[in-house]
Amino acid sequence: MNAQAYRPLTVAQTLARGIVGLAKAGDSPRSDALQLLAFVLGRERSWIVAHGETFLSKPQAEKFAGLCDVRAGGMPLAYILGTVGFYGREFTVNEKVLVPRPETEHLVDEALAHVKARVNPSLPKQFVTVLDVGVGSGAIACTIAAENANVFVEGTDTSSAAIKVAQHNARRLNVIGRCRFHYGSLASPVGDRQYDVVVANLPYVPSADVPRPPESAGFEPREALDGGPDGLAAYRQFLPGAPGLLKPGGMLLLEAAPPVFDELAVLVGRAFPRLDFEVCEDYAGLARYVKLVTPE
DSSP: OOOOOOOOOBHHHHHHHHHHHHTTTOSOHHHHHHHHHHHHHTOOHHHHHHTTTOBOOHHHHHHHHHHHHHHHTTOOHHHHHSEEEETTEEEEOOTTSOOOOGGGHHHHHHHHHHHHHHOOTTOTTOOEEEEEESOTTSHHHHHHHHHOTTEEEEEEESOHHHHHHHHHHHHHTTOGGGEEEEESSTTGGGTTOOEEEEEEOOOOBOGGGOOOTTSGGGGSOGGGTBOOTTSOHHHHHHGGGGGGGEEEEEEEEEEOOGGGHHHHHHHHHHHSTTOOOEEEEOTTSOEEEEEEEOOO
16 A cells, blocks of 8 residues: 655644644643744744744654654653743753742742842952752752852752753853852752852652652652652751851742641741741742841
């Protein structure tokens, strides 16, 4: 039998088929299909919209269909594309690191505001120091370094694969000279050094609640999500030593999720018994991070 002849489809027809195929895979089938098609064609999304009558080649159509199938199976779009947007920049990601969330941008905002207040204009070579505990892809660390030339950032992670991704992103953003990443548990790799800002976005999902495929988060590294029986195992280990990491007037930022904040507040109170701290909300008005500043 002769193979059925390929019938070329236009960009608009291909996009429409992709949207239908992805309709059950998530809340944004059109956006996902548009990004996948732009990726396959090597074009901007605006070009896709403006050139709907252009025909695809058979290899292009097959590659797009294959990627749509992968996405429909739950694979995060960021892993398929190999990049994700965060704080106005593109970061390389893979299945060895957590996909940066928009909510985490709040921590960057807080850190940058504190850094700006700590910079002394009369000391042009002064560096404000930041520690990112659980650096992952380097999204927080590299963004802070890229946003302020007076910042030197260190990051730690228990995953050597994540450290490689963070280093790659630091090179891409031309901040590798002001970033240093260490393999090891929590803050142990930095010894007794102190910082102007310490950020920790540690695993905080209770073990029983860690997503599994086909949920998108189920494709992310379990060690970056699993916070133990109550979600706070890593914070319980980290917080007793946190006071020693902060310079006078230093800021501590801890990301978590609403279900664990009552107990996290107890742990923070034990570690800093004489200090007030604030539980801050994300874009949706949900408790998202703890902010604490030590006395000067």
